[in-house]
Amino acid sequence: MTTASRRDRTRLPAAQRRRQIVDVATRLIGEGGFWALSMQDVADACGLTVPGLLHHVGSKDGLLLAVLDHRDAENVRSLAGQLGLGADAVGWPQGISLPRACEALVRRNATQPEIVRLFSVLQAESLAPGHPAAEYFAERQRRVLAEFTAMVTDRVPDPESLGRQVMAVMDGLQILWLRDPDGTDLVAEWLAAAGRLFADLDR
Amino acid sequence: MTTASRRDRTRLPAAQRRRQIVDVATRLIGEGGFWALSMQDVADACGLTVPGLLHHVGSKDGLLLAVLDHRDAENVRSLAGQLGLGADAVGWPQGISLPRACEALVRRNATQPEIVRLFSVLQAESLAPGHPAAEYFAERQRRVLAEFTAMVTDRVPDPESLGRQVMAVMDGLQILWLRDPDGTDLVAEWLAAAGRLFADLDR
DNA sequence: GTCTATAGGACGATAGAC
DNA sequence: GTCTATCGTCCTATAGAC
Numbered sequence: 001m002t003t004a005s006r007r008d009r010t011r012l013p014a015a016q017r018r019r020q021i022v023d024v025a026t027r028l029i030g031e032g033g034f035w036a037l038s039m040q041d042v043a044d045a046c047g048l049t050v051p052g053l054l055h056h057v058g059s060k061d062g063l064l065l066a067v068l069d070h071r072d073a074e075n076v077r078s079l080a081g082q083l084g085l086g087a088d089a090v091g092w093p094q095g096i097s098l099p100r101a102c103e104a105l106v107r108r109n110a111t112q113p114e115i116v117r118l119f120s121v122l123q124a125e126s127l128a129p130g131h132p133a134a135e136y137f138a139e140r141q142r143r144v145l146a147e148f149t150a151m152v153t154d155r156v157p158d159p160e161s162l163g164r165q166v167m168a169v170m171d172g173l174q175i176l177w178l179r180d181p182d183g184t185d186l187v188a189e190w191l192a193a194a195g196r197l198f199a200d201l202d203r
Numbered sequence: 204m205t206t207a208s209r210r211d212r213t214r215l216p217a218a219q220r221r222r223q224i225v226d227v228a229t230r231l232i233g234e235g236g237f238w239a240l241s242m243q244d245v246a247d248a249c250g251l252t253v254p255g256l257l258h259h260v261g262s263k264d265g266l267l268l269a270v271l272d273h274r275d276a277e278n279v280r281s282l283a284g285q286l287g288l289g290a291d292a293v294g295w296p297q298g299i300s301l302p303r304a305c306e307a308l309v310r311r312n313a314t315q316p317e318i319v320r321l322f323s324v325l326q327a328e329s330l331a332p333g334h335p336a337a338e339y340f341a342e343r344q345r346r347v348l349a350e351f352t353a354m355v356t357d358r359v360p361d362p363e364s365l366g367r368q369v370m371a372v373m374d375g376l377q378i379l380w381l382r383d384p385d386g387t388d389l390v391a392e393w394l395a396a397a398g399r400l401f402a403d404l405d406r
Numbered sequence: 407g408t409c410t411a412t413a414g415g416a417c418g419a420t421a422g423a424c
Numbered sequence: 425g426t427c428t429a430t431c432g433t434c435c436t437a438t439a440g441a442c
Contacts, residue, residue, distance in 0.1 A: 130356065179344055
């Protein structure tokens with residue numbers, strides 16, 4: 001348990017406190033999105049006052065970026081482990097087919113709806129030009145598209161188009177699933193869609 | 204031009220004033236999302252004070268629902284006209300194939316990115332349980348899925364699964380397109396995806 | 407029916423003491 | 425590293441003028 005029901009009065013080391021703040025904020029943003037997030041709620045859950053919280057993250061936007069950076073690192077680490085690859089790969093796993101990589105990604109996402117909701121909500125929220133995470137998600141979209149495209153280059157007529165369609169289906173299915181978790185089987189829907197998308201891919 | 208740069212002092216009929224308010228709010232929500240929307244900004248753009256604005260829409264949530272209802276009506280009307288059908292159909296056009304209906308929808312969406320962004324942002328924002336538009340989008344998702352499913356029943360093995368994939372691709376492509384309008388051709392990407400999704404559909 | 411004036415409560419952020 | 429005090433802005437509600 002990293003939260004505190006009332007005021008702790010404990011003086012934590014900076015790194016440990018920061019980790020606690022990121023964990024709490026990840027949970028709260030996943031529940032209500034970034035705009036609904038109150039610094040007061042985060043501070044309360046950490047046993048801090050609001051200025052105490054701001055001392056660590058600078059601003060509400062700074063808190064958001066800290067959460068996103070931590071999730072990115074966590075995702076890369078976890079996916080590399082799941083695929084039996086070394087954790088030294090800074091970005092995307094090498095030497096694996098796009099269908100296999102996507103399936104691993106979807107299977108992992110299906111086990112953590114709160115994290116998926118955090119990304120789904122923020123990805124759409126950040127379509128607004130001035131959003132604090134706009135540049136983060138723009139860069140992320142460019143990076144993922146480049147990785148997906150590279151994995152099917154020379155194997156299909158239009159690799160970039162297939163890459164976009166794969167991204168679109170994964171993101172779109174996540175939204176359908178989050179709004180109706182019991183009526184939608186994320187993994188099954190993805191595998192069905194993948195069968196159609198990757199039909200003409202030589203494996 | 205339905206906005207006012209300063210205070211108008213004009214006394215408009217209720218229906219006309221309401222229409223003006225909805226138009227202004229539609230634009231502002233499309234630019235920054237619902238959470239970033241300030242009632243003060245809406246009132247200013249309409250030449251009103253904030254309580255004057257609230258008299259017409261009741262609350263900020265009421266304003267949001269008024270915007271969504273108006274867009275729904277507008278979309279149905281426009282799509283029916285585009286497909287050469289009567290405007291008496293309350294819901295979805297009858298007697299038309301799913302691929303044709305989707306193509307018409309995508310072609311129309313490609314001409315109005317601001318409206319598409321409004322729906323994309325709100326759809327994701329409303330994944331948060333307490334969001335004022337949560338029930339609206341949940342109902343909308345059920346309705347669209349039922350309509351899509353009905354249009355391919357008895358023509359594919361798993362009509363509901365295909366319906367979900369079609370919804371997912373359309374929503375997902377819109378997000379990719381909105382973040383990179385110049386690098387993404389929404390209609391072309393949809394047609395390419397549709398070719399894969401509807402491959403085994405007897406037309 | 408339509409609007410102005412005003413006030414309450416919550417939020418993000420800053421300055422400065424300990 | 426954490427606190428108290430304070431500011432400006434926002435949404436909402438009420439009372440009452442036209």
